[in-house]
Amino acid sequence: MLSGYTKGESKGKYMIGLINLMEETVLSKIDQLLPNTDYCKCESCRMDMAAYALNRLPAQYVQSIKGKVLYRFASSQVQNDIEVTVAVSKAIEIVGKAPHKNTNYVEEKRV
Numbered sequence: 001m002l003s004g005y006t007k008g009e010s011k012g013k014y015m016i017g018l019i020n021l022m023e024e025t026v027l028s029k030i031d032q033l034l035p036n037t038d039y040c041k042c043e044s045c046r047m048d049m050a051a052y053a054l055n056r057l058p059a060q061y062v063q064s065i066k067g068k069v070l071y072r073f074a075s076s077q078v079q080n081d082i083e084v085t086v087a088v089s090k091a092i093e094i095v096g097k098a099p100h101k102n103t104n105y106v107e108e109k110r111v
Contacts, residue, residue, distance in 0.1 A: 022060040022084075026053045029088040039096025048100060052091035057084065 030049055034041055 018061050018063055020054075020059050020061050022054060022057055023050070025060070025084055026050050026057065026088060029053075029084050030092070033085070033088055034092055037092060037096060039092060040099050045095055045099050048095045049088070049091040052094060053084070053087040056087045056090075 027046075027050055030046055030053075034046070034049070039045070
């Protein structure tokens with residue numbers, strides 16, 4: 001983050017700091033589409049899916065409540081929703097078919 005405040009910290013009616021609202025959009029779309037699949041739904045797979053999709057979509061940074069409201073309006077546009085749906089669907093398929101279930105790494109990190 002670029003400022004001295006935590007992500008999305010609020011000072012009165014304004015947010016201070018930068019937030020990539022595409023993250024919220026992608027996670028919401030994953031929550032909408034993933035339950036309809038037979039793929040793993042663990043948090044690690046969800047985050048892999050989100051990372052895959054986010055790396056293929058443009059970032060949407062805002063720094064104010066006004067920016068967040070304007071983004072919400074723009075993100076409801078049909079073309080934007082289609083792009084996000086396509087990227088998330090592909091992410092679910094790619095990660096779902098080859099999840100990174102490296103349990104040795106998790107166990108080593110706990111020790």
